Each structure stands twice: as C-alpha cells, then as structure tokens.
Amino acid sequence: MADQKRTQTAGADAAPTREAEEGEGRVAPGAASSHELLRIRGLKTTFHSHHSLVKAVRGVDLTVYDGDFLAVVGESGSGKSVTMKSVMGIMPDNADVEADELTFDGRDMLAMSDEQRRCMRGPDMAMIFQDPMTSLDPVKTIGNHLREVLKRHRGITGKRADEEAIRVLGQVGIPSPEQRLKQYPHEFSGGMRQRVLIAMALCCQPRLLIADEPTTALDVTIQAQILELLQRLGKEMGMSVVLITHDLGVVASLCNRVAVMYGGLIMETGTVRDIFYRPCHPYTRALLGAVPNPNESRTGRLESIPGSAPSLIDPPDGCPFAERCSFTSPACTRGIPDFIDYATGQRARCVFSSDELDAKQEGRK
Amino acid sequence: MAKYIARRLLIAIPLLLVITIIVFLLIHAAPYDAIDAMTNPKMSQETIDAIRARYGYDKPVWVQYFAWLGGILQGNFGYSIVSKTSISEQLAVRIPNTILLVLPSYLVAYVLAIVLGLVAGSHRGGKADHVIDGIASVLIAVPSFWLAMLLIFVFGYLLRWLPIVGMQTVGDGSFVDVLRHYILPFVTLTIAFLPDNLRYVRSSTITQITQDYVVVQQAFGAKRSEIMFRHVCRNVLGPILTRLGMALPMLVTGAIITETIFSWPGVGPYFMTAIKGMDYPVIMSILILSSALVILGNLLADVLNALADPRIRQGVIA
C-alpha cells in the first residue's frame, strides 16, 4: 500500500499524511519529555510448536519517552503482553524475537549479549505481572524476595538490606513492614502481593516499569489503589511506566499516551485526549462505542465487539480487524494498511482517514 | 509444627489398628492355623485340644486378637508354621541384610534421579533432556529380574568377574568378599529405583519452571542458575522429600525380586518361601510390618513436606 499515493483534503486539525515510519526526531505529542527512553521498531515475535507457527507480534513500532505513562490497550491475544516481554527478553525458548531496531536510552539492545540484557532487567526496566498470587515464590519470605533483588542490583546486604526493604514496603503502603518481612506470600492478600511486587521493582530503582495488567486479578476497590500507587511512584521517582491493560476505563485517568493493539499490530497511537475524543481507527472507535467521552464514567470492555480475534497461526493478509470492522472495503484485505499520521500527532493503521470514516458513518444514517 | 505432627499421629494409630484387625481376621480365616503346624494327624483329639488350650486357641476370637496384638507390640510375631522357628528372630537377621542392600541403592538412585531430573527438566526439549528422558523411558520398561539375569550372565558367567549367589562365600567373611557379592544386586536395585524417581523429578521441575514466579524472577534480572538453585530446586524439594518418606516400606519389601534372584539372605527369599509354603504367620507378619511402615512413611513424608513448604506448615493447603 505504500506506493499508493493518496492526496487528502481534510480538516485543519487533522490533515493526514502517509508515512511508513514515525518521523525521525519528531516527538509524539503528549509525550512527557523529548528524550526517547525505549525505542521499538519492527518488533516481531513468533512462537514455534510442533505443527504450527504463531505470529503473536507482527511488526510493532513504539516509543516510550522519559516520564511517560503509556497505556498499551488491546484484548487478550492482541500481542500486548508478548511485545513487552519480548522487549524485556523473557520469552520462552520456543519464541523467536526479531526487531529492526531496539534501543534503550540510546543503547542498542539488539547488539547486546544475553548477559548484558539480563543486567538491564531490574535497574533499567522491571516488569510486574497479572497474577500476584503466583508471581512470588511460595517457599520464600517476602524479605527473601526483596533482599535478593537489593543484593543483586544495589549491592545492599545484611541489616542495611532489611532497612531498605522495610522502607520500600512502607513506600508502597504495606502496614507494619517489619513483621511482614518475615512472612510468606500466602499470608498476603492479592492486593498486598501486588504491592510487594511493586516494592521489588522499586528496590531496583528502574527507569522503566512495565505493568502487565497488574489489576486484572484484583478486587475493583483494590484496583484503583494499585493504579494510583503506580501513578504516584512514577511521578515521585521519575520512572516511566508502561501499563498493559484491556480496560480502557483505567487508561483515561492515569496515562498520558495510549497505543491500541490488535492482531499483533499497533492499530493506533496518540494522546489520551485524542484517542478518547477523536479515535481515528475503527477498532478504537468500536472499543469506545459511538460517543467517546472519558468523563462519562464507563469502562470500554472489549468483549462487546462482535466476532473474535483473528487466528495468529495463519493471519489474514490484510488488516487483521477487517473481518469484524463495519467499514470494511476490498482494499482492507490487500495487505496490511500503513499508518496515517494526523496533525494531532495521532497515527492510525487504516485505509480510511478519520474523515472518510466519519463520512461513511454519516452516509449510513 | 508439633501440633501438626501430633494430629497426624492421632490419625495414624487407628489406621494401624484397623490393619492389624484385617490381617488377624485373614489369618483366622485361613484354611490352616498354627495348631496344625504343632500337631500331627496321629495325635488324639484330646491332645490336640490340650495344645489348643495351652496356646489360647480355644478362647474367643477377640481374646486371641488382643493376645496376638500384645505379642506384636512386644516384638513377638509368633512362629512359622513350616519351619516352626520364631519369626521375630528370623526377621531380626534378615531385615538388616535387606536394609544393607536397599538403603544405599535407594539413596544412590535418589540422588542420581534428582541431579538428572533437574538437568533434564530445566533443559526441556534439549539434547540432555532427550537423552535422559529416553534412558528413563527404556529403563521403566525393563523388568528388574530380567536386568538381574543379564547382569548375572555377563558378569557372572561370561566374564566370571563377580559372584552371583548369596552375601558371602562360605568360610570367607572378609569385607572384599561381601563387597564383591554386593555389587550386582546393588546395581540391579539402583537401576530399578532410578527411572520412576527420575521422571518424577523431571516432571516436577518442568511444572515449577513454567510457574509464574520464574518469569517474574527473570524480569528482575535473576540469573538462570540463581532461579534454578534458589527457587526451582527449593520448590521441587518438597514433593521429592515426600517421595523419600513414602519409600520407607522399601526397607523391608523393596528388594523381594532382586534378593530372590541373587539369593541375598534378606526378607525377600524368606517371604517367597513363606508364600510358596502357605506359611500364614510369616506372610502376615511381613504384611503387618510393611503396612506399619507405609503409615509411618506417610507420616514422615507429611512432616518432611511441611518442613519444606511453609504453606503446609501453616495448614493453608493440605
């Protein structure tokens, strides 16, 4: 589709231009700073099994700036978790990770040895996961977990490690941390365990914290507390946060930027404001429903879209969303569409521009 | 912890009593009894009755049971019908011989199983795993008696390196002689104990390695070796210790086949002779002994498991 030159006349605030890549040196609007912390270009992750290849991530471009609170949104199987795990370098052996470019703070991660990559996990980037119930080693105390990390990444041992562990547990809001240190994971509630994991991450003082659906397994009341904690800590410690979620309701209040994923591809990126007020991709629109309004307290649960996610064993040639999209045209199945860049800084991977979509919708009424 | 053990013991005691009752009733229902062993058809009915009364066999069943139970508790298992010798005395000689054979070979197999199982499980699908798992799945299909036969043929008949019968040469009680007799049964038993344990360790390692906490540890920059030794091993340990406890009855009945083939003077040949001669008191004594060890072994397994896993210690999971 790249050679298919198109001239667009569109609204002043949304003049779309076709570009194969995000403009060099151009900072995405809404970014917290101009310093690129993590730069991902053309990331592909494929799982091998006896009889099939699963293309879980099929070419993801994403940039995280210093101080960003970026949300990666998508339904399960969209490749959001796999993307971030691939960046971390913690994929199982049967997964193949390729990328055109992968840099952290200007350092080329593709050129690094496994050992160098390992050393990055912790002090540079740490990750917490969905299910806090199973994320901690059941036969080790909380103190053990924290001390191990402190020793490895900051060389703190003995009494000082205990003091630091107690301080960090206090920081993440765990009451009476001195006693808690000696307890085992099963003595903690789910919310408390997620706090312990966040504390483990804080012990490393990472520059980037990836939180993979950190609240999915928790009660609704606890969810808000954990997310607020993440937001506060991000600000206090100058830590960038990538929040992987399938819950758009969570995104609006916390993040500054959003990336929407579907079928192993990024479908749309932009600031929270733009994504909510002016979604440019039919998938994002479907997620948000007809009237996107972040002030209206509603959670855009993703299950509401008819149809199911495409097979990643033999993904369709065209746009992965074509099958479920209400704007599908023959062009949609001819190769994966390129991004359209909008003046707002939004980018959407759709053959139609936002205006064209609006016009189609109007026409239907 | 003490409370935990006490509770387990309280469950174990009635269970043991039930087993003794079942075993006693089995002996009682058997077509012959100890009196038949002490009498012969030429004796008059009066004499037989007198003997019966002398040994208390004319009393009601429950009185006999308590007398028998009392005997067992004092270590008196009664007499063999066939050889008329004291079962306790026989067992006192034979059990140490069996332990001498079973304990070292089980421990060697156990340690080998842990090492190989961890290596295979942590390199799942790799070359080491293929080789180790392949060997284990072949060994699991090899009957231990056939293995013993092959060893006897190669080392006993063909090469004539090692003796194949008994525990020592008559008139030669030297350590080297016993050692030479020891090698073949030891090797047979070690190989017989290995594959089951090995597969168990391998599959629990694989289970542990796919647990979430392993990925979390990776995400916090832990080295592969750190994850293996500090976390995976520690978690695999619990169930493996359980297995060690469960293996307690093996000390008596773990080598019946091997001992029989090599005529090792342990419990095995004694038991097999008793089976073929319908020697109930002997059979039942061994049955009681191994059931008691099963229950003790379960108890030991629970305790070991609780020591390894705080969740069990605190009664969170069973």
Added chain:
Amino acid sequence: MAAAQMTAAQAGVPKAGKPKRQWTRASAAWSAFKHDKSAIVSITMLVIIVIACLIAPLLPIDPNATDVAHRLAGPSAQHIFGTDQLGRDYFVRTLYGGRVSLLVGLLAMLTSLVIGIVVGTVAGLVGGFVDGLLMRIVDILSSVPWLVLVTVVSVFLKPGLTSIILVIGLFSWMEIARLVRTETQAIKGRDFVQYAQLCGVSRTKVIMRHVIPSALPTIITASTTSLASAIMTESSLSFLGVGVQQPMSSWGSMLQDSQAYMQNDILMAIIPGLLIVIVIFAFNKLGNVMRVFADPQVMSGERD
C-alpha cells in the same frame, strides 16, 4: 503463563465446536506421534508382535512337540529362535507365551478399569464422606508395596489364570480412580450436567451420557499405561513362580525357566525379556501420544 495461554487461544482450539475439537485433538496426537521416532518404531513393533501372537495357532508348528535330540539348539532355518530344554520350538513358544502375557495384561487392565471408573465416578459425584473414605482407601492401597499385596491375596485364591487377572486388576485401579474422580468433579460443575439433573434425568443416565464420555480420553490414556504395568506385574509374578502355572507359560514364566539354562542358551533368556521391554515401552509411548489427545495443552508446552 500469558504467552502460552495466548498460543492456545489463538490456535483456535478452545473456541471450535465439538466435532472440530475432536479432529484437532486427533491431529495434535498424530503430529506428536509423527515427531517421535521412538514412538513410531516401538508402536510398529508392538503391532507386529500382537499380530504374530494372534495368528500363532495358525502356524504349522506344535508348541508342545518335544524333540529331545535337538534340545537347547541355537537358531536355525527350522527353529528360528532355536529350541528349549525339551527341544520345543522356541519361536512358537514365545508367541504362545505372548498370547498369555497380553491376554492377562488386557483382562487385568479391563478389571482395573471397571473398578477404577466405578470408584472414581462414585467418589466424584457423591462427594463428602464417601469421597473421603474411598480416596483414603486409594491412598493406602497405592502406598503398600504392590508385590506384597498381590502375593498375599494370590495365596487366598485358587491358582489359575482367572485369579492372576483378578489379583492384578484388584490392585491397580487406584490411579484410574483418581483420574476419573478429578474428571467427574470437573464435569459435575458444568452447566449441562446440572441442567440435566434439574430436568430430572436419572443419575445413572447422567453418568452414562455425560460423565463417562467426557472422561473417555483420560480413561483411554490411563488404560494404555495400566495395560503396560499389568503386563509387567504378570511377568514379575510368573517369574517368581506365583503367577501363570504350568503347563501354561507366559513371557515371565519362560524367563524363570530359562534361568537354569542361561549358560548354555542365553537366547532363551533374551528373547522373552526383550519382547516384554518392547511391549511395555510401546504401550507407554502409546499412552504419551494418547495424552496429547486427551489434553492438547501438553503439546503447547503448558503441562507435562
């Protein structure tokens, strides 16, 4: 974790309807089989051995015809496995021994299957005290050394093929009972079973129509493994002289006989043993392949 869940979800396995799911399972199992060379080789050999044993009576050689002049002879054109201590053709005797070994294994497996399914479904469906009691029995029976149990009980039964089959079956159903119980408990909670019960469908009907069919893949898998261990148990018992009795012989009792002639004719000791190893190995492999059928997640690396 999430990654593996995803592969399963995207492979479309859980989403597809029932016929498609069966097909995917079969193809997953077939693929597991195709990629396992030792499985192909051993299962092919198993098929050949089973067929040979089945057609043995059609062969023109009498397994009991003695020829003392040619006793303990080595392999020749006339006797391809040589002869035994009475000059009987060892090849045909091996096949007849295999018939006994396989028959005992099969029937003992069926016995344990019946007991295991009954105990498992009752424990799973009834629950509560009955479940606790049955599972306690299962625990104890499976921890007492099997050889002791089996030999003790065999003393009380009249020696013969039936009692060997019964004895082996009586003490090997525990694993199947455990598996069936787990399956039953899972199925009991499913909507369609609860619906059927609400509609007043009788319990037996629910079991026959829903519970057993759903547990079938697990049962089939467990039965191959159970068959292998039954053959092993029979051969050990016969080797110890408390199993198959003269004039009948199985691979185990042939090995016992061969002990005395090992120095002169090692082939007599090697052939039946090798056949036992091949058959048990192959049934275990078959069990592995079946496990992929019963639980396709085994393949995607989630479980082992």
